[in-house]
Amino acid sequence: MNGDPTDAQDIIPRVDKLARSVSNSWNSLSTSPSLAFHPPQLRRPSTVTKPLKPFETKNIKVLLLENVNKTGQDLLREQGYIVEALKTSLPEDQLIEKIRDVHVVGIRSKTRLTAKVLREARNLIVIGAFCIGTNQVDLEFAAENGITVFNSPFSNSRSVAELTIAEIIMLSRQAGDRSNELHNGTWNKVSAGCWEVRGKTLGIIGYGHIGSQLSVLAETMGMGVVYYDVLTMMAMGTARQLPSLEKVLAEADFITLHVPELPETKNMIGEKQFSQMKDGSYLINNSRGTVVDIPSLINASRSGKLAGAALDVYPNEPGGNGDYFNNDLNTWTTDLRSLKNIILTPHIGGSTEEAQSAIGAEVGHALVSYVNEGSTTGAVNMPEVSVRTTEPNLARVLFIHQNVPGVLRKVNTILADYNIERQKSESRGKVAYLMLEVSGAGEQEIATLYKELESVQACIRTRVLY
Numbered sequence: 175m176n177g178d179p180t181d182a183q184d185i186i187p188r189v190d191k192l193a194r195s196v197s198n199s200w201n202s203l204s205t206s207p208s209l210a211f212h213p214p215q216l217r218r219p220s221t222v223t224k225p226l227k228p229f230e231t232k233n234i235k236v237l238l239l240e241n242v243n244k245t246g247q248d249l250l251r252e253q254g255y256i257v258e259a260l261k262t263s264l265p266e267d268q269l270i271e272k273i274r275d276v277h278v279v280g281i282r283s284k285t286r287l288t289a290k291v292l293r294e295a296r297n298l299i300v301i302g303a304f305c306i307g308t309n310q311v312d313l314e315f316a317a318e319n320g321i322t323v324f325n326s327p328f329s330n331s332r333s334v335a336e337l338t339i340a341e342i343i344m345l346s347r348q349a350g351d352r353s354n355e356l357h358n359g360t361w362n363k364v365s366a367g368c369w370e371v372r373g374k375t376l377g378i379i380g381y382g383h384i385g386s387q388l389s390v391l392a393e394t395m396g397m398g399v400v401y402y403d404v405l406t407m408m409a410m411g412t413a414r415q416l417p418s419l420e421k422v423l424a425e426a427d428f429i430t431l432h433v434p435e436l437p438e439t440k441n442m443i444g445e446k447q448f449s450q451m452k453d454g455s456y457l458i459n460n461s462r463g464t465v466v467d468i469p470s471l472i473n474a475s476r477s478g479k480l481a482g483a484a485l486d487v488y489p490n491e492p493g494g495n496g497d498y499f500n501n502d503l504n505t506w507t508t509d510l511r512s513l514k515n516i517i518l519t520p521h522i523g524g525s526t527e528e529a530q531s532a533i534g535a536e537v538g539h540a541l542v543s544y545v546n547e548g549s550t551t552g553a554v555n556m557p558e559v560s561v562r563t564t565e566p567n568l569a570r571v572l573f574i575h576q577n578v579p580g581v582l583r584k585v586n587t588i589l590a591d592y593n594i595e596r597q598k599s600e601s602r603g604k605v606a607y608l609m610l611e612v613s614g615a616g617e618q619e620i621a622t623l624y625k626e627l628e629s630v631q632a633c634i635r636t637r638v639l640y
């Protein structure tokens with residue numbers, strides 16, 4: 175990352191340097207910025223052969239995939255980081271090649287950052303998921319290897335809720351089919367099986383950010399709302415929480431899914447659940463493709479049990495744009511395309527200018543704040559720690575370590591001769607994060623301190639900002 179080839183043999187004795195901008199509002203340290211860290215798989219005592227030096231911001235390498243919004247890209251470029259932005263995700267082999275060298279990676283929903291991929295990402299310190307879902311990242315492996323993950327928990331929620339409202343009306347009026355027919359030259363003016371949504375019941379599965387926002391919008395259109403959530407959630411307006419999925423399925427005219435991808439939500443709606451729905455009901459899935467068993471949906475649609483469906487997400491989605499649905503992306507793609515009154519959209523629920531720009535700003539700021547200051551506020555897999563200071567001439571130590579007894583004692587022994595100005599520590603599962611600032615340490619002392627901290631058995635990753 176300092177321009178040397180990142181050969182594992184070379185890295186072991188090397189103290190890496192990362193950039194720290196002096197010219198941005200996130201930078202609370204006014205001293206010459208510098209940062210050192212050691213890659214996770216090199217977590218063992220090593221000899222620091224090069225002294226720590228203040229470093230250049232241009233040494234931070236960022237890889238952005240999946241067309242991350244310009245707001246986010248600009249924010250990172252303004253820091254002086256070297257940013258490579260690609261429009262698509264990458265197949266695993268190409269991803270592994272690219273990710274080897276970078277300190278920051280930004281993705282959306284298509285890039286799978288598995289343990290296999292992350293193991294190769296020896297310089298990676300942080301992942302930005304420029305979306306809500308983080309199911310595409312092995313969060314536990316990342317945390318246990320000192321890689322912090324950020325997302326944007328609600329910047330696109332409104333966009334998803336609005337799309338869902340549009341789909342409820344479009345399905346209820348069979349407007350998608352009528353539009354397709356007219357595109358093909360056929361005038362087909364019918365009212366049979368077309369309904370107003372006023373007075374109908376919407377069943378929301380997963381009453382979080384999106385589900386609860388949708389609840390408010392649906393009530394303003396005169397719909398009744400019932401919902402199911404594993405947690406007890408405060409009802410918006412006159413909505414009612416029901417005690418089971420089955421009860422919501424039995425009562426609602428429209429079912430809409432807003433749960434995360436989890437082992438418990440896989441095929442949450444299958445043959446049995448379709449049989450529990452009202453005849454002639456509608457299903458909308460704008461959450462994750464694994465939540466609905468597609469062959470069961472095809473059966474329910476063909477049998478007339480379902481009067482319509484809208485799908486924005488699929489168990490298997492392509493990494494970029496193209497004519498994938500012509501080429502049987504999944505075994506059932508052709509069957510799905512042949513169904514009546516089914517709206518198929520290419521995972522665009524959160525794809526609005528407003529949402530993407532807000533996500534770019536939110537995740538971009540979180541990445542800068544982590545790289546430049548070590549702040550994990552809002553991280554999805556790390557203990558949340560941040561320290562704000564305006565004092566000059568401090569060295570900030572960031573120490574991610576295994577959450578085992580005795581570590582703080584060892585660290586404080588190492589630091590015994592320094593004046594610790596402040597110290598914060600938090601744990602989360604198997605990982606703990608200690609952030610502290612010392613005054614009066616020169617470059618040589620910092621190099622020694624770094625070396626000693628890094629040799630603590632439980633150390634996962636340490637960086638020193640000065």
Ligand SMILES: NC(=O)c1ccc[n+]([C@@H]2O[C@H](COP(=O)([O-])OP(=O)(O)OC[C@H]3O[C@@H](n4cnc5c(N)ncnc54)[C@H](O)[C@@H]3O)[C@@H](O)[C@H]2O)c1
Pocket residue numbers: 306307327328330331334379380381382383384385402403404405407432433434435436438439460461462486487521522523524525
């Ligand atoms: N189509 C898109 O473009 C798009 C955009 C944004 C989000 N999403 C997806 O939508 C999901 C929901 O988003 P959100 O922001 O509302 O998330 P959220 O975390 O705010 O809410 C999810 C809710 O689901 C509940 N839940 C979890 N497991 C459940 C289960 N087994 N049964 C019932 N309820 C359960 C949770 O308790 C929570 O209240 C995201 O995880 C993401 O995968 C899709």
Ligand SMILES: O=C(O)CC[C@@H](O)C(=O)O
Pocket residue numbers: 282283284304305306307308330521524
């Ligand atoms: O933009 C995307 O690719 C994902 C959108 C959505 O599914 C999310 O999780 O926020």
